[in-house]
Structure formats: structure tokens, C-alpha cells
Amino acid sequence: xxxxxxxxxxxxxxxxxxxxxxxxxxxxxxxxxxxxxxxxxxxxxxxxxxxxxxxxxxxxxxxxxxxxxxxxxxxxxxxxxxxxxxxxxxxxxxxxxxxxxxxxxxxxxxxxxxxxxxxxxxxxxxxxxxxxxxxxxxxxxxxxxxxxxxxxxxxxxxxxxxxxxxxxxxxxxxxxxxxxxxxxxxxxxxxxxxxxxxxxxxxxxxxxxxxxxxxxxxxxxxxxxxxxxxxxxxxxxxxxxxxxxxxxxxxxxxxxxxxxxxxxxxxxxxxxxxxxxxxxxxxxxxxxx
Amino acid sequence: xxxxxxxxxxxxxxxxxxxxxxxxxxxxxxxxxxxxxxxxxxxxxxxxxxxxxxxxxxxxxxxxxxxxxxxxxxxxxxxxxxxxxxxxxxxxxxxxxxxxxxxxxxxxxxxxxxxxxxxxxxxxxxxxxxxxxxxxxxxxxxxxxxxxxxxxxxxxxxxxxxxxxxxxxxxxxxxxxxxxxxxxxxxxxxxxxxxxxxxxxxxxxxxxxxxxxxxxxxxxxxxxxxxxxxxxxxxxxxxxxxxxxxxxxxxxxxxxxxxxxxxxxxxxxxxxxxxxxxxxxxxxxxxxxxxxxxxxxxxxxxxxxxxxxxxxxxxxxxxxxxxxxxxxxxxxxxxxxxxxxxxxxxxxxxxxxxxxxxxxxxxxxxxxxxxxxxxxxxxxxxxxxxxxxxxxxxxxxxxxxxxxxxxxxxxxxxxxxxxxxxxxxxxxxxxxxxxxxxxxxxxxxxxxxxxxx
Numbered sequence: 083x084x085x086x087x088x089x090x091x092x093x094x095x096x097x098x099x100x101x102x103x104x105x106x107x108x109x110x111x112x113x114x115x116x117x118x119x120x121x122x123x124x125x126x127x128x129x130x131x132x133x134x135x136x137x138x139x140x141x142x143x144x145x146x147x148x149x150x151x152x153x154x155x156x157x158x159x160x161x162x163x164x165x166x167x168x169x170x171x172x173x174x175x176x177x178x179x180x181x182x183x184x185x186x187x188x189x190x191x192x193x194x195x196x197x198x199x200x201x202x203x204x205x206x207x208x209x210x211x212x213x214x215x216x217x218x219x220x221x222x223x224x225x226x227x228x229x230x231x232x233x234x235x236x237x238x239x240x241x242x243x244x245x246x247x248x249x250x251x252x253x254x255x256x257x258x259x260x261x262x263x264x265x266x267x268x269x270x271x272x273x274x275x276x277x278x279x280x281x282x283x284x285x286x287x288x289x290x291x292x293x294x295x296x297x298x299x300x301x302x303x304x305x306x307x308x309x310x311x312x313x314x315x316x317x318x319x320x321x322x323x324x325x326x327x328x329x330x331x332x333x334x335x336x337x338x339x340x341x342x343x344x345x346x347x348x349x350x351x352x353x354x355x356x357x358x359x360x361x362x363x364x365x366x367x368x369x370x371x
Numbered sequence: 372x373x374x375x376x377x378x379x380x381x382x383x384x385x386x387x388x389x390x391x392x393x394x395x396x397x398x399x400x401x402x403x404x405x406x407x408x409x410x411x412x413x414x415x416x417x418x419x420x421x422x423x424x425x426x427x428x429x430x431x432x433x434x435x436x437x438x439x440x441x442x443x444x445x446x447x448x449x450x451x452x453x454x455x456x457x458x459x460x461x462x463x464x465x466x467x468x469x470x471x472x473x474x475x476x477x478x479x480x481x482x483x484x485x486x487x488x489x490x491x492x493x494x495x496x497x498x499x500x501x502x503x504x505x506x507x508x509x510x511x512x513x514x515x516x517x518x519x520x521x522x523x524x525x526x527x528x529x530x531x532x533x534x535x536x537x538x539x540x541x542x543x544x545x546x547x548x549x550x551x552x553x554x555x556x557x558x559x560x561x562x563x564x565x566x567x568x569x570x571x572x573x574x575x576x577x578x579x580x581x582x583x584x585x586x587x588x589x590x591x592x593x594x595x596x597x598x599x600x601x602x603x604x605x606x607x608x609x610x611x612x613x614x615x616x617x618x619x620x621x622x623x624x625x626x627x628x629x630x631x632x633x634x635x636x637x638x639x640x641x642x643x644x645x646x647x648x649x650x651x652x653x654x655x656x657x658x659x660x661x662x663x664x665x666x667x668x669x670x671x672x673x674x675x676x677x678x679x680x681x682x683x684x685x686x687x688x689x690x691x692x693x694x695x696x697x698x699x700x701x702x703x704x705x706x707x708x709x710x711x712x713x714x715x716x717x718x719x720x721x722x723x724x725x726x727x728x729x730x731x732x733x734x735x736x737x738x739x740x741x742x743x744x745x746x747x748x749x750x751x752x753x754x755x756x757x758x759x760x761x762x763x764x765x766x767x768x769x770x771x772x773x774x775x776x777x778x779x780x781x782x783x784x785x786x787x788x789x790x791x792x793x794x795x796x797x798x799x800x801x802x803x804x805x806x807x808x809x810x811x812x813x814x815x816x817x818x819x820x821x822x823x824x
Contacts, residue, residue, distance in 0.1 A: 086748045091560065154598050177591050182528055182599030197588070198595040202528035217582035217592075221526055239581035240523035242567065258581040259523055261567035278522075278577055280567045300569055358555055360414055360573040363405065365725070366736055 132185035132205075135166035146172040150179060161187060175215070180208065197234075200227055203244075216253070219246040222263065228336070235272065238265040241282070247336050254291060257284045260301060268338050276303045276350070277313065285329065285347075287340055295350045299357070303350040304329060306340060317353040325349055412645060414552065416734025416744065418545050418638035418681065418703060419647050424655065425636060426687040428801035429794050430810060433780035441779035448775040449785040452698045454496075454675045455536065455605020455628030462514050462536050462605055464698065465494025466771040467786055468688060470763075471679050471700035472498035472518045472538060472609075475505045476553050476562040477640035477734070482709055482743045485756040487511035489708075489763025493771075498538060498700075501551050501576065503565050504530040516607065519596065521550055522576035524566035528599060536604050536629075537596050539589070541580075542611030544633030544654075544680045546646035550576035554641055556737030559746045590625040605629050607677065611637075611650070612657035619664035629675040631700065632661045636681025638703040640744055641735035654680045655694060656804035659791075662695030685773020692774070693789035694805060701767075708766035709759050710741040717753045 143156050153170065157180060160168055167188040173179055177196035180189055180203070187206035191199070194212030204223035209230070216234040219227045224243045235253030238246040243263040254272030257265045262282040273291035276284055279298040289307035296313020303316075304325070312318070329344040406413065434440040441448060454462040470490045475483050477500070488511045490497045496514035503525020509515055517534035519526060531537065542548060553562070553574040563570035583592045593606050605628035610618055612634050622630050634654030639647060658678050665674055678691045679700035688699050707713075714720070714728035718740035724733045734744035742754030778786045781793040795810040796802035802809045803816035 150594070150598060151602065178595040178598045181595050182532070184529055184532070197591045198582070201582075201595055202531065202599045204528055216588065220582045221523060221528065223528065236582045240526065242527075255581070259577065261523070277581075299572065356575075357569065357572040359411070360552065360554060360575065362554070362556070362736060363409060363413065365405075366733075 133161045134164065135161055135186055136164050137166035137186075137188055139165045140167035140169070141165050142169040142171055144171045145174065145176060145179075150176050153179060154181065157183065157187075157189070161185070173212075177215070180206075194231070203227075213250075214248075218248075219244075222246060224263075232269070237267075237271075238263075241265065245332075245336075247338070249338065251288065256286075257282070257303075260284065264332065266332065266336060266338060270307065273310075274313065276301070276316070279303070279352075283328075285332065287333075287338060295352070297356060298350075298352045300352050304344075304347045305350065306344075306347050309348060309350070312350060315353040315356045316350050319349045319351040321345075321347055321349045412643040414554065414641055414735050415644050415647070415732050416638070416640050416642075417647070417732035418636055421648055423635065423653050424798060424800040424804055425653060425681055426655070426683075426690050428798045429655065429690050429796055429805060429807065431686075431689070431693075431777050431781060432793055432795050433777070434782040438782045440782050441784055443776060443779050446779065447784060448779050449787075450771055450775065452787070454677065454698055455607065456675065457673050458605040458628045459603045460535070460605075461628075462496060462516075464496060464514065466767060467692060467697075467774065468682075468699045468701055468767055468770050469496040469514075470498065470705050471702045472500035472516065472540065473640070473702055473706070474500035474502040474551070474553070475508070476502045476557055476566070476746070477744060478706075479739075479742055479745055479751045479754065480505065480507070481751050481754045481756045481759065482706075483508045484511055485709060485754070485759035486705060486763055487515075488756070488760035489705075489767065490514075492760065492764040493767035495767060496535065501525075501540070502553075502562065503527060504533070509533055518609075520576065521578060521580045522566070523581065524568070524574075524576070531596070532600060534600070534604060536607055537600065538607040538609055538631065539580075539593075539627075540609050542609070542613075542633070543639065544611045544635050544637030544651045544657075545639045546642045547611030547613045547635075547650040548578060549642065549646055549650075550578040552576070552639075552641040552643075552735070554735050554737060557746050562746060586621045586625050593625055593627060605675075607631055607675075609633060612652045612654070612680070613650075615652065615657045615660035616664045619661045620668060623665060623668045623670055623674060627674065629677055629697075630661065630665065631677040631679065632657045634658075634678065634680030637679055638706075639734075653804060654678060654691065655801060658691055658694040658696050659804070659806045682770075685770045685775075686777060688770050689774040689777040689786070689789055690794060692786060693793050694791055694807075697787065701770075705763055705766060706743055708762045709743045710754060710762075711739075711743050713741060715741055715753065 145153050169190045171192050173193040173195050175196045178198045179195045180200040182202045183206045184204045189208045191210040196215040199214045199218045200208050201220040206225045208227040211230045213231040214233045217236045220239040222241045222244050226245045229248040232250035233248045233252040237252040237256045240259040241263045242261045245264045247266040249268040251269030252267050252271050256271045256275040258277045260279045260282045265284045267286045270288035271286045271290050274293045276295040279301040281301050284303045287306040290305045290309045292310045293313035295303050295316030326344050333339040450466050452464040452467045470486045484507050487497045487508045491513040497512045498516035499518050501520045514535045516536040516538045518538045520540040555571045555573045560570045583589050607629035608622045608627045609631040634657050635651030675697040677698045678696035712731050720728050723740050737745050739745040742751045794807045796807050799816050808815045
């Protein structure tokens with residue numbers, strides 16, 4: 083493989099850069115790395131295993147008396163038959179409901195769920211009419227998830243894309259290790275929300291607990307109410323017109339626009355003081371840099 | 372002397388010097404001087420430097436007249452290894468060793484793919500490590516673990532469904548209780564993009580998982596991964612060796628298919644020097660305690676025990692298996708098979724890294740002279756992936772035939788039939804930790820009758 087300088091790499095497009103660095107574009111069951119890197123890629127549904135579903139084809143699944151595995155297997159089987167809208171009835175706080183859905187689907191859960199509801203998803207639009215337990219929507223890649231009532235802790239842990247919305251309040255550590263996408267909380271959020279956040283945006287219309295945004299690498303947190311305290315290396319930044327426009331658009335989209343608008347929101351970003359805390363010792367720098 | 376009287380050679384030491392400090396030798400003083408300037412802990416790669424009780428402190432007791440030996444080079448000695456036998460699709464390996472998780476980012480693309488190809492040639496598995504999947508590693512690996520690590524860097528459910536096994540990284544032996552580190556020199560645009568990080572930052576991964584806190588939550592998290600993978604693949608928990616007996620009992624209650632224990636001999640691409648020296652417990656103690664915990668809960672044969680840390684040769688492999696491991700994972704030694712610390716013609720170690728070949732521990736700088744632990748395109752050219760894959764295969768194959776040699780000598784026709792009874796300890800410490808008798812005695816330190824362990 084030919085050597086590539088840093089300057090040459092910077093001048094390249096993402097696709098060229100991945101190729102130049104030796105990452106092949108060879109298809110691996112339908113997906114290559116540079117496709118995944120493309121931030122403009124809107125369609126994430128072109129996987130060979132993704133079933134073609136029709137949103138107008140609707141059915142119900144009664145979870146009563148079924149195990150989580152049986153319900154999840156039912157969802158997959160119905161999607162394979164082309165059902166694009168599936169309603170889960172009587173979920174009764176089941177854990178891991180609707181996890182691992184990797185294609186388009188309208189999933190409506192009539193009731194409340196336990197831990198890890200709709201985690202590890204890539205594409206579906208989900209509406210849960212009740213409450214959810216811990217780690218709802220964890221590691222979601224794309225799609226939308228709407229929770230009508232309250233959510234437990236670690237809401238949207240490590241999400242990488244999509245919109246995760248809770249109309250009520252959520253527990254602590256919301257958006258921990260968040261890597262992209264948007265989390266919107268209509269009420270309050272608990273302590274350590276946005277801990278080690280990397281990318282994406284979190285909107286809290288109510289109050290935020292202690293140590294908000296602790297050790298965040300990057301990303302943005304907007305808080306409409308009071309912030310109990312900011313964490314290490316989380317600092318307040320100016321709310322620009324761009325921020326206000328984005329907040330207005332997003333909150334209007336989900337019918338969560340506060341009566342007093344968005345001008346009162348506080349914006350929290352990374353102070354970036356910890357970005358290079360561990361870096362090389364002076365003698366190493368002499369040798370290497 | 373000219374007059375013929377006998378020559379008296381002067382002493383080459385200073386007789387007026389009272390002594391040298393054992394507690395504060397010059398190297399410790401240098402370390403204090405540097406930290407007094409630096410104001411923080413010092414980072415490095417490699418594994419621990421200090422001496423601990425380890426595999427050299429054990430010896431085999433092969434068959435003579437009391438045991439029937441197996442013909443060393445001819446008769447069959449099975450090496451097939453299964454990880455996660457309860458899973459719908461267990462991981463079946465031809466040999467008892469596989470390549471452990473080392474991230475793309477810590478290692479170069481060439482190193483990762485060479486490991487994958489070498490492992491596949493040898494009939495064994497690899498693991499993604501932190502930072503997500505690189506497609507070519509998956510493509511070249513016939514069996515591949517996808518690691519679910521605290522940071523979830525690059526974790527993608529679309530890649531999870533391609534995996535043959537899912538490993539939860541809960542800790543590692545060389546820095547138990549700490550998250551991963553990747554210095555800014557290695558966080559290139561590409562690595563940063565895979566991990567959703569700003570390029571060039573010093574990445575310090577979290578030590579806790581984001582979506583579960585304790586064993587009760589972990590049991591539910593395991594269920595979630597099983598649901599997402601249709602209950603097909605084995606779920607493995609990787610623990611740094613600390614309070615091993617209690618930790619493994621708790622891990623068993625979480626109901627995984629496999630438990631991986633990383634001894635304090637394990638290595639790292641970057642970590643605080645003191646953490647590598649002063650956390651964890653040695654492998655021989657860890658395996659024994661983990662085995663006992665699994666057996667006490669009646670899960671032998673259902674939940675596999677994988678060990679990693681300080682494995683250098685087939686004797687170490689066989690000793691770890693004899694103590695109770697079902698499979699062995701390798702990190703450091705397969706990196707050496709790639710060329711780590713080798714004096715290759717293209718590299719000038721003293722000028723490039725400030726150390727002689729054989730003494731390099733500078734993986735954290737991203738300036739690996741042999742192109743293994745770097746992202747620099749010019750350095751990466753020093754590693755030919757084709758030749759490197761061949762070396763990895765040769766090394767894995769050699770470990771296996773060496774381990775078979777000991778198994779046959781102990782009268783075993785299956786490598787996994789080795790048992791603690793085949794070992795003796797050369798030191799009191801090794802006897803106490805490994806729970807095997809001191810060589811030449813029936814005395815196991817701390818146990819009146821080792822047969823009842």
C-alpha cells in the first residue's frame with residue numbers, strides 16, 4: 083500500500099481517505115465501512131437482511147402470556163411477512179422488548195416496558211404509550227422513539243443516531259456515552275446526564291441534576307430549567323441563533339415547544355481541558371514529535 | 372610488578388559506601404524526579420515489569436511408571452476446544468488458543484488483518500477489541516468475537532449480528548478497574564470517526580458500562596444481547612482478575628456462556644505504569660479460583676473458562692489448561708509473532724523510540740517501529756501482512772504442538788484432560804496460589820490434602 087501523508091489525507095473525501103488508509107470497500111454482507119462513515123447517508127435500510135415492509139399493513143400482538151423471546155420472534159416473523167405497523171398490547175413491563183430491529187417499522191407499544199426497551203435498533207419508528215425502565219433505546223443508530231410518560235435511568239445510553247424523545251421526566255445518567263443523534267426530555271433529568279458525551283444533542287426542557295455533562299468530549303446539551311451543577315470540564319456557551327432555530331424546529335416537530343419559547347435555554351458544551359491530559363512526556367515529545 | 376612481587380587488583384567497588392537503598396534505587400528516584408515535573412501519572416504500553424509468581428514456578432509431573440505415557444510425536448492428542456457449549460451455535464476451535472481483543476486504533480489495520488488471517492489458518496478465533504469492527508477483520512476471521520466494551524466506541528448492532536460470539540469487556544488484568552486508553556497520536560481521523568470522537572484527543576474510556584451497573588442489570592443486558600442475536604451466539608464476560616472467586620460466582624449468576632479471566636500478567640497498548648504494576652492477581656491463582664467458583668455452582672461443562680495473561684509458550688498453555696482453563700486467549704505473544712520488539716532492518720529503535728529492540732514498551736506513543744501498534748502510514752508499511760499472517764499461524768500452531776507434547780507426556784489423549792494433579796510447584800508461593808503440591812512433597816501450601824481442593 084502506498085504511503086499517504088497527513089496533508090494528502092486531509093485533502094481527501096471521506097471515501098477516498100478510507101480507501102487510502104487501506105480500508106477496503108469490499109462488501110461484507112452488504113455493508114462497507116466508508117458507507118457507514120458517510121454522515122449524509124439518510125438511508126440505512128439497504129441491508130440484504132432488511133425485510134421490505136408496508137406501513138399500511140398493520141397487525142396486533144398480545145404480549146399477555148408470552149415470553150420476551152416469543153414477542154420479539156413474532157415481530158421478526160411479522161416483518162418478514164411484510165407487516166410495517168405492529169402494535170404490541172399488554173407489554174406488562176417486559177424487558178428487552180423490540181430490541182435489535184434493524185430496518186423500517188412502525189412499532190407501537192400500548193403500555194409500559196422494563197429495561198432495555200427497543201435497544202440496539204437501526205431504523206424503526208417507535209411509540210411507547212406508557213413508561214419505560216432503564217436504558218431505553220440504548221445504542222440506537224437511527225429512527226425515532228417516543229415515550230409518552232416517564233423513563234428510567236441511562237435513557238439513551240451510547241446512542242449513535244436518531245431521535246429519542248421522552249415527554250415526561252427521566253432518571254439519572256441520561257445520554258451517557260452518547261455518540262450522536264438527539265435526546266429530548268420534556269421534564270427533568272437526573273444526575274450525571276451527558277456523562278462522557280461524545281457527539282449529538284440533548285435537550286432537557288425541565289431541570290437537570292448534579293454533574294451535568296461531566297467529562298464530556300463534545301456534543302451539546304440544552305437545558306430549559308435549572309442546572310443543579312455542571313460536571314468536570316462542562317461549561318456554559320452562548321446560545322446562538324442557529325441553536326434557537328434548531329431547538330424550535332425539533333421541539334415543534336414533537337409538539338414539545340415550551341410556551342415561553344427557547345430563548346431561556348442554557349447551552350452546555352465541553353470545556354476541552356481534558357482532551358490531552360495524558361499526552362506524551364517531554365522526553366517522549368523530543369523523540370517523537 | 373617489575374620486582375616480581377604479586378599483583379593486587381584494586382576492588383571495583385567503593386568500600387567506603389555504606390550501601391544502596393532497596394526501597395529507593397536510582398530508577399525509583401528518576402521516576403519521582405520525572406513525576407515531580409510532570410504532575411501526573413506516567414503512561415506506557417506492555418505488561419507488568421516486576422517479578423510475580425508465574426508459569427515458570429510450576430513444573431509438569433509426566434508419566435513414568437505410575438502413569439502411562441502417550442507416544443509423543445505419533446499418537447493422537449485432541450485439541451478441539453469449545454467455547455460456550457450451551458449456546459445454540461457454540462464457538463468451536465481446532466486449537467485451545469485464540470487471539471484476544473485488541474482494538475483497531477491500538478493496532479494497525481495490517482496487524483489486525485494479519486492476526487485474523489493467521490488465526491483462521493490455525494483454525495481459531497479473533498476478537499474485535501474496543502473501537503468497533505473493521506470489515507476486513509471480520510472477513511478474514513472464520514470465528515470472531517465482537518466486544519461490547521464500556522465505551523461502546525463503534526458498537527453497531529448491524530455488526531453484532533455478524534458475530535460468532537459477543538464478549539462483554541468488564542475489566543482487564545493489567546489495569547483492573549480502569550477503562551481503556553488511546554493516546555492522541557493514535558486517534559487519527561479514521562479512528563476518531565469510528566469511535567465518534569474528536570481526532571487527536573487522548574481517549575480515556577469509561578470504567579463502567581453505560582447501561583448497567585451491577586450483576587442484576589448485567590443479567591438483563593445479557594438477555595438483551597441474546598434477544599438481538601436470536602439466542603444463537605455465546606455470550607462471554609471478560610473480567611480482570613481481582614476478587615476472582617466472588618467475581619466469578621456473580622458472573623455465573625448472570626448466566627453467560629463463557630467467563631474470561633485476565634491475569635495481572637496481561638498487557639495493554641496504553642495505561643498508567645503503576646496500574647499495570649499494582650493491580651490484579653497472577654494467572655495461576657486466578658484460574659484456580661475461577662474454576663472452583665464455576666464448579667461450586669455446578670456449571671462445569673456448561674460455562675466455559677477462558678484465561679489470558681502472560682502466556683508465552685505451549686508449556687504455559689498446558690499449565691493454564693491443567694489448572695482449569697478451557698481455552699487460552701493471547702495478546703502480547705501474538706503481537707510478538709507479528710514482530711513486536713524485533714530488530715527489523717527498516718527500524719532504528721534507539722533513534723525512533725529511545726529504546727533498544729527487546730526493551731520497547733512505547734505502544735502508547737503510536738510510533739511502533741515495526742508497524743504493529745501504530746496508525747502512521749509510513750510505519751505501517753514495515754509490516755507485511757502476508758508474512759505476518761504466516762508468522763501468527765506458525766506461532767499458534769507451535770503453541771499447540773508444544774502443549775500437546777506435555778499432555779502426551781502426562782498420559783493424556785486430549786489436551787483438556789490435563790489436570791492440577793499433573794503439576795507441581797517450584798516455590799511456596801506458586802504452591803499456595805496454584806493449589807498444587809510443592810515439588811518433591813505431598814504438601815500444598817495452605818491445604819492439608821490437595822486432593823480435597
